[in-house]
Amino acid sequence: MSICLEGLKEAHGRPWPKELITLGPEESAQQMVLRRIQELSDSGPQDPFMLADLDMLASRHQAFCQALPQVSPFYAVKCNSSPWVLRILAALGTGFDCASQVELEQVLGLGVAPSRIIYANPCKPASHIRYAAQHGVQLLTFGSEEELTKVAQHYPGARLLLRLRTQDSQSTFPLSTKFGASLEACGHLLTSARDLGLAMVGASFHVGSNCQTPQRFTQAIADCRCMFEMGRGAGHDMSCLDIGGGFPGTEDSGPKFEEMARVISAALAQDFPEERGVKVIAEPGRFYMESVCTAAVNIIAKKAVLEPGGSQKLMYYLNNGHYGSFRLGHREPVPRVPIVVKEFCSEPPLFPCTLYGPTCDASDRLFLEDVWLPELDVGNWLVFPSMGAYTSSMSCSFNGFLPATICYTMGPQLRCLGVGVEEEAGNLTLI
Known part of the structure; x- marks a missing residue:
C-alpha cells in the first residue's frame, strides 16, 4: 500500500516522491533498494537515489532514550x-x-x-x-x-x-x-x-x-x-x-x-x-540519521590503467560523488566499501579502484583512498549503507548533476509506536 502526498516540494526545486512506501510485514528497506535498482535497470534512467528507512529512525530514537533516559534529545536539524x-x-x-x-x-x-x-x-x-x-x-x-x-x-x-x-x-x-x-x-x-x-x-x-x-x-x-x-x-x-x-x-x-x-x-x-x-x-544528529539512509549509485564510465610493475588499477565514474551524497568522504579516516550489485559465478579477483563522481572536477572523488573491488561494467550498481548523515543536506547541483532522489519507507515499527499518516494532508500524527 502507498499513501499519496500532495503539495510537497523538495529543496532544489524538485518534487517530492509522490508516495510514501509502506512496507509489509515480510518486507525490508534493503529489499526495497534492490527492487528499485531492478526497476531502474529495466526501464531507466539509471539515476542515483537514496532510500530512507523511517522505521530505523524511530528505532534510533528508542535506543537513545533507553541508553540515556536522563537526557532529552534535541535532534540536530543540520544533519538531515x-x-x-x-x-x-x-x-x-x-x-x-x-x-x-x-x-x-x-x-x-x-x-x-x-x-x-x-x-x-x-x-x-x-x-x-x-x-x-x-x-x-x-x-x-x-x-x-x-x-x-x-x-x-x-x-x-x-x-x-x-x-x-x-x-x-x-x-x-x-x-x-x-x-x-x-x-x-x-x-x-x-x-x-x-x-x-x-x-x-x-x-x-x-x-x-x-x-x-x-x-x-x-x-x-x-x-x-x-x-x-x-x-x-x-x-x-x-x-x-x-x-x-x-x-x-x-x-x-x-x-x-x-x-x-x-x-x-x-x-x-x-x-x-x-x-x-x-x-x-x-x-x-549522526546517531539518529547515519544508518537510516542507503545510497545507490550507478557506474556511468570506467577506465583501466596499468600501474608500474604491470598491475591493473580501475577507475569507476559514478553518477553521484563529492558534490552529491559524498561531500564528507574526503574527511572520513577510512573509505567506505560498497556492496556490489552483480552476480559472479565464482569469487572474483579484487583490484584497487578509484571512485570518481560525475562532474568535470578532477577532485570529485568519493574518497581520497582507493577501495578494492572486482572488475565491474558500465551500468552496474554500487550500494552504500549508512549514508543518512550530512549527505542530502550538503548536496548541490554542480555541473547540472542534481542531488539523488530520496525515497521513504515506513514499516511496522512506526505503526507499533502509534505513528500514522493523514492521507489528504500528508501529515504524521500520533494515533
Whole structure:
C-alpha cells in the first residue's frame, strides 16, 4: 500500500516522491533498494537515489532514550533536514537543535512548540536572533562577549547557555577551533551577562562530530559543573546542561554508543545528579540519521590503467560523488566499501579502484583512498549503507548533476509506536 502526498516540494526545486512506501510485514528497506535498482535497470534512467528507512529512525530514537533516559534529545536539524525526518521526530516528541532562521522556520512550521527548540549556533546573524525573539524561541547558545552584546541588543529576553570549548582533536570533525569559550574566560562572560541584564541558565559543549574518545564527555561535564558554580556565584539560576552531539552513527569502527552512554551516565551521576534538578539535553544528529539512509549509485564510465610493475588499477565514474551524497568522504579516516550489485559465478579477483563522481572536477572523488573491488561494467550498481548523515543536506547541483532522489519507507515499527499518516494532508500524527 502507498499513501499519496500532495503539495510537497523538495529543496532544489524538485518534487517530492509522490508516495510514501509502506512496507509489509515480510518486507525490508534493503529489499526495497534492490527492487528499485531492478526497476531502474529495466526501464531507466539509471539515476542515483537514496532510500530512507523511517522505521530505523524511530528505532534510533528508542535506543537513545533507553541508553540515556536522563537526557532529552534535541535532534540536530543540520544533519538531515528532510520534512519526513522532521515530521517523524516531531511526532515522537524530540526537541530540535536549529542553527539558522531557515531551520527555525522548518521546525516551527511543523507546529513544534518553541520550548522544544534550542537555537544552538553560537555565532548568529542579528536578523536571525530577532526572528527567534519574535517566535518565542528563548534558548540560545553563545561563546563570546561580542555575541552577548548582540543578544542584549536584539533579544534581551533570551535564556542563554554558555558554550564551553572542549578538547576534541581526536574527533572526526573537530569544532572547538571555531566555537566555545575557555573555562578561564567563563567567569568574565558570566559577569558580563549579569551586567547586561541577560538570563544565563546553563552551559553547553560539543566534543566534535563522531567523537572517538568517550572520556572527553567526562572532562567536559566536570568543567560544566565548575561553570555552574561560577554562574551561581554571579547570581544566575543555572538549570540546564546541553552535552551536544558527537555520538557515533554506526557500530563499524570506533567507540560503541552503549559505551559512550555509560561514560556519560557516570559523569552526570557524579557532577549533575538528578536530585539537583538540572535539565540535561543533547544534540544527536549522526546517531539518529547515519544508518537510516542507503545510497545507490550507478557506474556511468570506467577506465583501466596499468600501474608500474604491470598491475591493473580501475577507475569507476559514478553518477553521484563529492558534490552529491559524498561531500564528507574526503574527511572520513577510512573509505567506505560498497556492496556490489552483480552476480559472479565464482569469487572474483579484487583490484584497487578509484571512485570518481560525475562532474568535470578532477577532485570529485568519493574518497581520497582507493577501495578494492572486482572488475565491474558500465551500468552496474554500487550500494552504500549508512549514508543518512550530512549527505542530502550538503548536496548541490554542480555541473547540472542534481542531488539523488530520496525515497521513504515506513514499516511496522512506526505503526507499533502509534505513528500514522493523514492521507489528504500528508501529515504524521500520533494515533
